[in-house]
Amino acid sequence: MTQHQSLTSPELLSAEALDRLFHEARSINSFSGPALTEEEMRHVYDLTKMPPTMMNTQPLRVTWVVSEEARQKLAGTMQGGNAAKTLAAPSSAVLSFDTDFHEHIPFLFPHAPERKEFFADAGPRAERARENGWLQAGYFILAVRSIGHHAGPITGVDFAAVDELFNGGTAKRAFMVVNIGQPGQDAYFDRLPRFDFKTANEIV
Numbered sequence: 001m002t003q004h005q006s007l008t009s010p011e012l013l014s015a016e017a018l019d020r021l022f023h024e025a026r027s028i029n030s031f032s033g034p035a036l037t038e039e040e041m042r043h044v045y046d047l048t049k050m051p052p053t054m055m056n057t058q059p060l061r062v063t064w065v066v067s068e069e070a071r072q073k074l075a076g077t078m079q080g081g082n083a084a085k086t087l088a089a090p091s092s093a094v095l096s097f098d099t100d101f102h103e104h105i106p107f108l109f110p111h112a113p114e115r116k117e118f119f120a121d122a123g124p125r126a127e128r129a130r131e132n133g134w135l136q137a138g139y140f141i142l143a144v145r146s147i148g149h150h151a152g153p154i155t156g157v158d159f160a161a162v163d164e165l166f167n168g169g170t171a172k173r174a175f176m177v178v179n180i181g182q183p184g185q186d187a188y189f190d191r192l193p194r195f196d197f198k199t200a201n202e203i204v
Helices: 015-023 038-048 068-075 081-088 101-108 113-119 122-146 159-166
Strands: 060-065 091-098 150-154 172-183
Touching: 015 122, 038 060, 038 122, 060 068, 060 122, 068 081, 068 091, 068 159, 081 150, 081 172, 091 122, 091 159, 101 113, 101 122, 113 122, 122 150, 122 172, 159 172
Parallel strands: none
Antiparallel strands: 060 091, 091 172, 150 172
């Protein structure tokens, strides 16, 4: 019996659910299966938006790259294997953070709309957008896994070119591409090591 199966908290997810999200889940490098439907895209986002961000700012913006023309353009921002993987993936999403997220604080943080003024300085504001965008990217990958699909996140991309293609004229800045589908042939590399609890934790 594994450690996560031996825990007895009534709040614990089933072993099957934990395996799907964490223990058995892997980033995939080859793809098969159908593209996500719009309903599945909506489901992924509806899950992604629920966990916490700083002051509920939710800076993540998702561009679902669906048309063949758009897919070819996205692949053109990548080199080598990343381009081929992206073209082979049934679905791809460009993840960006909105550097003007503060404009939405009166809606997203209605009990303290004046907090918008905390982010008047564009430099620190962009850093907060980046930090919380990356946080939401983790939620996005787990959301993809939760509906039975597999994610292959990529950061080896010319994101300035991606912004020119998909984010022109906006305050959005791309930082990750996530390819989505079912595993294809030889989809997995060997599992790499993880730290044990003692190495990465201390109790004070």
